[in-house]
Amino acid sequence: SSNNSGITICELGCGPGLPSLTAASTTTTYTTIQNVIATDVDPFALTLVQTAATYQKLQNVVTTRYFDLTNTRDNILPDAHLYIMSDVFESEHVAKGAAWHTVQLLFINENENEEDTTTSKRKNANIWVFAQPDRAFRNVYVEEMKRLLNMKSEQKNDDNKIDSSCLDWCDTSWEERQQMSNDDDAATTTTLWSNRLWLCNVDETAVLYN
16 A cells, blocks of 8 residues: 555455455555455344454454445445455346446546545556356356446447457466556556456366365
């Protein structure tokens, strides 16, 4: 983080909140995690996360909030530097809603007032999406994002068209993905938004839970 206030992480569709709790308990040399916001449509899931956070003495870091990924009308995302979705694609409806919110985040500078300081975090936020390869609706998520990006590209009057062909699930780490992007000499409109998005394959059998 570039300042001493630390970063805010928001998990969308948290369920039992393993990514949120893991992030809240993680400290690194370079980053201080100040706040983790775990969101879900299920109040019981939010209660479980808050209870687990209290048990692990993380209640000063972890907060919970109701958020419905399928609501694309009057549902405002919590402000954060990093958004995480982990295996949330349980239905076509959820996958399409998640795609809509992802595209809104990637192009938030075009959607909101530049002078609105309340969006200072999410204007440059990264989005990490994890899904197992056998999740049928994860492809619905990608295809819906491509559809929305193509619509946005058609609305542009300049030459900076949006190329959605780079959207694909990968096995590389975030650091490796960033390095590959940095090695690309062409700083196109595509790289500027796609550099903030990580679609990561997850092999649940290889995940180690402490």
